[in-house]
Amino acid sequence: MSSSMPQTELGIALIGTGFMGKCHAMAWRNVAAVFGGAHPRLEILSDVTEDGAGRFSRQFGFARSTARWEEAVSDPKVDVVSITAPNGMHRPMAEAALKAGKHVWLEKPMALTLEDAEAMAETAAAHSGQVTMLGYNYLRSPAFQAARNMVRDRAIGKPVAFRGVYDEDYSADPLLPWSWRMTREGGGLGALGDLGCHLVSHMLALMGPVAEVVAQTQIAVPSRPSPDGAKRVENEDSALALLRFTSGAQGSFATSRVARGRKCRLQWELHGTDGTIVFDQENMNELWVYRAGDDGFVRHLTGPAQPDFSVFCPAPGHNFGFNEQKVIEARDLLTAIAGGPNAGPDFAHGLEIERIIHAMAASNGTAIRLGR
Template identity: 45%
Template sequence: MTTIGVGLIGTGYMGKCHALAWNGVKPVFGDGPKPRLVHLAEVSADLAAQRAEAFGFEKSTGDWRALIADPEVEVVSVTTPNAFHAEMAIAALEAGKHVWCEKPMAVALADAERMAVAARQAGKVAALGYNYIQNPVIRHIGRLLEEGAIGQVNHARFEMDEDFMADPEALFYWKSEASSGYGALDDFGVHPLSLIHALFGGVTRVMAHLAKPYADRPFKGGGRREVQTWDIASVLLDLKNGASGVMALNRSAWGRKGRIALTIFGSKGTIAYDQERMNEFQLYTTSERSGEQGFRTVLTAPAHAPYDRFIPAPGHGLGFNELKIIECHELLNAIAGTPARIIGFAEGLEIERAVHAMAQSHHEARWIHV
């Protein structure tokens, strides 16, 4: 395979990220097929034509079903709002296409289960957009854990905070509708859960509490509308490696812009990382002499693959879109049948089950096994 035909459904924030990744993966990595940007779909033909011109796609349509029916499209990026993921991904799989779908899988657990079944039956690659696991820092932290650099892990804390919903007078929009999901749990929580999956294999049981900082928001049509989702979540976790864990999520945290922080405590040290400083991590090990022990900051460098594919010098740093390019390369590896670091629909379903277990835990005020 020298080329692969790409279809893109949705051109918002994540749609643009996918387009940049498809355009950048071949120049960065050099191997694998060259993506051919075949077809782009949007909610109207006019918008689709505009975005196709901007993103470099050959064809455009206002009907996503026409894109899926296109025989030249071999892999479909689904970057639409959460409620549309299941229908579009399943249709693409049933049409014999590979799928790259943004997180979360679906709003309803039953839909996520149908997606996993469709992927298994189609025999095609179906990957989810968990690009934070691709960060060279996270990959290196995983290697440190495997090597026992901090001994036996006994506790881990995960936080994700942003302030895009911190203003109580910000207009009501779809992320406050029940049709979008639970709120912080599935909009946010799936990202820390993807890191937990990559580093510890997942969770075994959960205990959660959800909160709404604001009961309603102003509506652009006038008046106010009830907030139907939960913007704050606090969760106790049991990890599959036997350690205890805590996950704290907040979409209304003033001052936090893109924070995913993890602290991993072991019998011989600690690892700390914050996504707002995504090109560094802190390492504390007891192997140093007692008078010289302390956290040291490690900056990303060519030694932290695949950083070297982008930049030959240490300390210069990668960004969000570079992680998306790495994810795109892993997707192409999976399609080629070579080892790949992706979260497929089967693994993604485990994350979805954890999210729904957390919501059940909140409503029933008890521990829930995942």
Template identity: 45%
Template structure:
């Protein structure tokens, strides 16, 4: 593997997360050349210069097109708001760059399809920012399912709740604009869908309902503006495996900070997991003696690779940014043709189609095939 030149577009929360990953992937894994942090783009040129110095990039620009045109950039990290993903990703692919793009792909399905087409035509590697599938606990759950530990899975329930939209007096901002997408459904509902995709494959049909707990929000001057997105979504679904499922999403759930609660029910047991306790899961199996049957907690440990790359002792715990470092390593593996656990644009399009089928179901109030 050669040393790759990295370009980063966007320097907010996820931009910093990508920068930390690019800076840490070699010290953590040790099996790749050090990435060269070549070019950083931010809408504000002064902020771009500041962030480039903080993150360790050689150059800064206020024009993302300049970054993509840079011949020293091999991989482009895209961490901008959702509405900009398609234009930037397609331009990067057409310029011969690999792309690491945050989720979701794009607010419009047609744009997501164009992104997938551009990726296929370019032959370049694409990875979407579904870092929760990189959790060593999620990998081990996948292994248990493959080993038939809980038998045939017949039902899955998943909830994702946060409270960053829970305050009805909070000022209107871009996540309440229709241009950002549907709301909870594609803003973060794609994360539980990525777990379902990773563990079970695609969703086959859906029935959905969305809700606006606060129909207006104040602008900075206090003028009320109509909220154009839905902060709550409830979905019935069926998996291609034949299992039934329920997904509940809420961006206005006071007290919930980063909850993805997953329950997997099988013919011989159950697995439960909660992202707010991301370093453990619970396992119940009927193979235990009746006198000791019950849920037992499994803590992350060096045996759950690649936890061992970070910490030599069990139970100490990984964090959100660590999952991003793992994702960065998987991206580099994929570029190099090595085995890789990622969701690229082609697979991500399946998730996007599920989201848009859910929105269609809400509009038409009926089951929709994905």
């Protein structure tokens, strides 16, 4: 892949310094060391305060800092803008960056509302010279890439059913304080926008487009404590759905942010006419595969035979990690900027994910058809 990496430096702006901001910074610092090509130039970092921006710019290795994100996206030395800000800022930041002629790497979810996502996809289409990519890093794990190749090569026959779950417990405690993430205005969707969209990205990559969905959502903890008294939770804590794919295959989907004991249970199994594949992100360094005629499932450990593993480590069975997935994502973005294929999801493909999760949120037990 290094041959399609940029051979000239690209200037990087980073907006946001939380969990994902730090992941982006590490990916930008490591991508050329792993895959070759020119090292990106860490040009400017933006945070909400001047003090914070300055402190994190030094920690992350950026040359300059600003408390005004508008300065970062319009800076003439910047070619690519990484956006890891809160969900409500995704649309204005991404659109401003595209209109300024920048490439955009945006963390999921794409937007607060489906209308915002549609507008962003239109803006991206109108600026086709700029590359867009959404931060669905779980698509980059070597185990998942191997599973997708198996499905493509019909190693387990024709896919007939998909069963997927993404559960965490970060909101399970009813005494957890209220935050903007629990509002429609600040957070948009709840578990669907934070977790379920990742499961949808896997589902689409393996099964293809969705034709129909019927779903129910639940707010398990209706109010949360705050310094101003109890405040209402506005978005869903969990969601369940049944799906029909355009291929005719069927699917089931579940996601929850209040599932006690679950930390990152992005787990699915895919049934084919000749076998089954099982994956669990909590055990991301293995696949379980059954093929017709086997005595049982076979455990496949990550190793150099799987996509992108060997550039990090030449030895099989040595574990891959979350941040390595982000480095691969940065490589994919740079490859697209250099004129190679866009592995996505770009904003057009991201809109497809948004349409599915927003249909689930709106369903309330009624089937919704999803057309192209």
